[in-house]
Amino acid sequence: MSYTKITVIGITAAMLHVGAMPAQGQANYPTRPVTVVVPYGPGGTTDIEARLYTQKVSERLGQPYVIDYKPGAGTTIGTAFVARAVPDGYTLLMHTATFTVAPALYGAQTPYDPIRDFAPISITTMTPDVFIVNAAFPAKNLKEYLDYARANPGKINFGTSGQGGINHLGGAWLHNATNTKVTFIHYKGGADVIRTVSSGEVHAGVSVPLTVLPQAKAGKMRMLAVTTGERVKFMADVPTVMEEGVPNYEWSQWVGVFAPVKVSPVIIEKLGVEFARAARLPDVIQALERGKLVVGSTPEELRRLVAREVPAWRKIVQDSGAKLEE
DSSP states (O other): OOOOOOOTTOOOHHHHOGGGSOHHHHTTSOSSOEEEEESSOTTSHHHHHHHHHHHHHHHHHTSOEEEEEOOOGGGHHHHHHHHTSOSSSSEEEEEETHHHHHHHHHGGGOSSOTTTSEEEEEEEEEOOOEEEEETTSSOSSHHHHHHHHHHSTTOSEEEESSTTSHHHHHHHHHHHHTTOOOEEEEOSSHHHHHHHHHHTSSSEEEEOHHHHHHHHHTTSEEEEEESSSSOOGGGTTSOBTTTTTOTTOOOOOOEEEEEETTSOHHHHHHHHHHHHHHTTOHHHHHHHTTTSEEOOOOHHHHHHHHHHHHHHHHHHHHHHTOOOOO
8 A cells, every 4th residue: 555645735736726617616615504524423533623624614615614423333324424415515524544444344334435435625634653562572673573573473462442443454464564473452442552552561552643652752662663654754763664674564544525426526626725725724733733744635635545545455454354343
């Protein structure tokens, strides 16, 4: 799953020239409130990000953008709702990388097709994950960790935030790609991974910088590698997994905006411009950049990302035998 480089806060001059778009549709949209479905409950990081971005777009376009929470069934309830919505631009979806992971886990039961049923609008942020070990673990870097895993198959206890979750699959991908074996210990959330790696209850895991960095600075865990294709500016001393010798290994917990597939291209382009413009605002960057990479991509960049990830996660699920949390 090698990504073509996505420029952070990427927006082209052509996109910003909204006046070049056909007048039909541009002048009329939006003329009433727009619903943005978040397939999670309120209060989480996706909710916070959705509120921040939609407020900026609302201010620019002059209509309310209303968050509608539709959690459940591994995010597929809210996602399917948008897939079936009237394609007029008044129902949007703000989703995470689970958008491309869920179909791999649910298979034929997935009530939507992430490529066929949606029109991509913009990647708003990308959150790198970090492979971590307890401070007492003998490996000082990812290469040493993998050497240890080869010499001690199954003896490393690797904590995840849930069976079938993206961190579990990311861990399975690493170990499948390197012919190493660990014992996965599944918890009910990311906080348990941080707690158990810090205490030494498990040896290793993977989590986001916002929760990892304080524990690493306190000397309770060691950061081995980030999952993104390039180093992250706020933790530039941590190498990427690919730098540590695992080719084509790259993923992140991104957030993106989508519409039903038949929404007018004029509306999609207009929304793409506005969400990308919001990503350039200093207060948006300041609010999000502690643990995220603020992106603001074009619709085409999000389309390519989804097209790459859908088959990649499907293969990872098949190779690892991962299943949904029971």
